[in-house]
Amino acid sequence: MSKKIIILLGPPGSGKGSQAALIEQKLHYPHISTGDLLRAEMKAKTPLGLEAMSYVNEGKLGPDSLIFNIITKRIAQDDCKEGFILDGFPRNIKQGEYFQEKLNIDGNDVIVLNFELPDATIIERLSGRLICKDCGHPFHIKFTPPKKEGKCDKCGGELYQRADDAKEVIQHRLQVYAKQTEPLIQFYDDLQILKTIDCSPTPQLIFKQIVKKIG
Ligand code: AMP
Numbered sequence: 001m002s003k004k005i006i007i008l009l010g011p012p013g014s015g016k017g018s019q020a021a022l023i024e025q026k027l028h029y030p031h032i033s034t035g036d037l038l039r040a041e042m043k044a045k046t047p048l049g050l051e052a053m054s055y056v057n058e059g060k061l062g063p064d065s066l067i068f069n070i071i072t073k074r075i076a077q078d079d080c081k082e083g084f085i086l087d088g089f090p091r092n093i094k095q096g097e098y099f100q101e102k103l104n105i106d107g108n109d110v111i112v113l114n115f116e117l118p119d120a121t122i123i124e125r126l127s128g129r130l131i132c133k134d135c136g137h138p139f140h141i142k143f144t145p146p147k148k149e150g151k152c153d154k155c156g157g158e159l160y161q162r163a164d165d166a167k168e169v170i171q172h173r174l175q176v177y178a179k180q181t182e183p184l185i186q187f188y189d190d191l192q193i194l195k196t197i198d199c200s201p202t203p204q205l206i207f208k209q210i211v212k213k214i215g
Helices: 016-027 034-043 047-058 064-075 093-103 119-127 167-181 183-190 203-214
Strands: 004-009 031-033 083-087 109-116 129-132 138-140 194-198
Touching (some): 016 031, 016 083, 031 034, 034 047, 047 064, 047 167, 064 093, 093 183, 109 183, 109 203, 119 129, 119 167, 167 183, 194 203
Parallel strands (some): 004 083, 004 109, 031 083, 109 194
Antiparallel strands (some): 129 138
16 A cells, blocks of 8 residues: 655754654654664664764764664554655655665655754754653744743653753764755755645644645
8 A cells, every 4th residue: 555655854953853743643643763773772772763863973983884773663553554754754865775775665655844943043953952761852042941940730740851962062963964964955856746845934834745645
């Protein structure tokens, strides 16, 4: 059966995770974030998680073979039968080619949403981001502060700053994005499945653009 696959392409901090959650609610396809999958392994201190810690915390990309392993297993699960939303994969041309050749083999309906946002806005968003240790809900020191300092409004869990949201690491992640991930924009444009999303307005207005493009 052909699936609907939505790939979210965009720099760190462009709001892919928040928008993926909204798309998930609307279409009932699972949101698959390779970053979240790696962080779950890190939290559980599995061998894979311990290995991931060095590159995730430094904002470097992990080895393609390991990412292929994780993503292949995840999209083979039952909840992906009708479709899924990819957030953070593919992250370079090799991963894009792997996905097209090895994982996207059933004539699926693939749409790539290219999230655009200036670097200065990204740095402001990421350097103020706080995440709940328990439920993963994101807050922002300035734009969406928690009601009680350091505590999650949703579940009361402790809030923390991701190690890779430190200012120097953000700069590095943006460089990695420009060098390794941005070439995928041309790759998907050539396949005529790329749609651009302006991520400077509010999350609600960004979602409106997305709904129009995913049909
Ligand atoms: P994210 O949550 O998408 O910002 O990802 C956090 C980190 O996980 C990245 O900085 C990488 O270290 C790693 N990572 C996530 N997805 C990938 C991928 N597709 N390829 C390589 N590394 C990845």
